[in-house]
Amino acid sequence: MFPIGQAQPAFEDVREIAVLRGGGLGDLLFAMPAIDALAAAYPEARITLLGTPMAAALLADRPSSIDAVEVLPVVPGVREVAGQESDPAEVDAFTARLHGRFDLAVQVHGGGRNSNPFLLRLGARHTVGTATEDAEVLERWVRYVYYQHEVLRALEVAGLAGAAPVVLDPVVHVSDDERAAAVARIEDAIGAPLAGRRVVAVHPGATDPRRRWPEERFAAVAAARMAQGDVVIVVGDESDREAAITIARSATDIAGPDSPGQIVDLAGVLGLGELPGTLAIADVMVADDSGPRHLAVAVGTRTVGIFWFGNVVNAAPFDRGRHRVEMSFTTHCPVCGVDVTQVGWTAERCEHDPSFVAEVGVEVVLADVADLLATAPDHAAAVSAAARATRGG
Known part of the structure; x- marks a missing residue:
């Protein structure tokens, strides 16, 4: 593929590359195609991700273009942890330990106001990244524009280092053993084999509450798929537990005691390392604009995403053969009426957290699910059979 944007020649004699990307699960996944591009352009180089414990947990013992993860200290605007303040001594020790190690340092973490000064402290021979109007610039840089x-x-940043795209979607590899373990977990939960049954994953969470579809809509989707005999699995972390419990109970009530399908609540149960295998055995996932939905894309699962239209620009999947997007066109806060399209680092955010995607209806989501299931291979049944063979069943 051709580079994206104002591509520059590759740097010479690059053996060590640092990529700065903190943030959440989705943030990491968005950066992975650029990291793959860097790995292809510099095949002899070792790539170190300057990231979070979440990144280390996801990538542990998993093939990728990332050779190592250095967990970032708490730094305002780079890595922030609720209730934890930055320790200047810890930051100094981190940057001193890595100072001069890297031939190329790549900033793909926001607009550079905080991340560029931090990156420059590493003393890399070459630096590339983005910059807002008030950010310190790197050796090669491109303007950060929110939308x-x-x-x-x-990928545009990677192009500044002479790296052309090799993929557009992130790729997270899942082993047969991971799939087998996920199938065994669900079969144990439902007390029956998965062979011949569809699996629909649901994730009701999002970091920003305004991106969350109402819980009753997820419950209605789950109940409708249970009526078709599907196994619905609800995933998420501890912050999603309350919503997951509500959805599972409501879906069970709506579907009734004679429903041929079942629902399994795994929110707060699975570790991040177990989530890829679980999503990989799902035939389709229904979710908000969230990290687990982006992970589903990365492991090859089809998705139906509920998006605020502004986030479609920044985060929606690219293709429609495997992924569908239902959009809400909310332009003003439903509570106070402020314009919510002016987002980014300069925009003032109102104090209200209503759902911006509540106008998306259940029927359109169900139609997307049905169409994706009609065109998807019956891979969950095949994985189930393979899992039983692995266990000697």
């Missing part, structure tokens, strides 16, 4: 797809933004 741009995050994958393409990171």
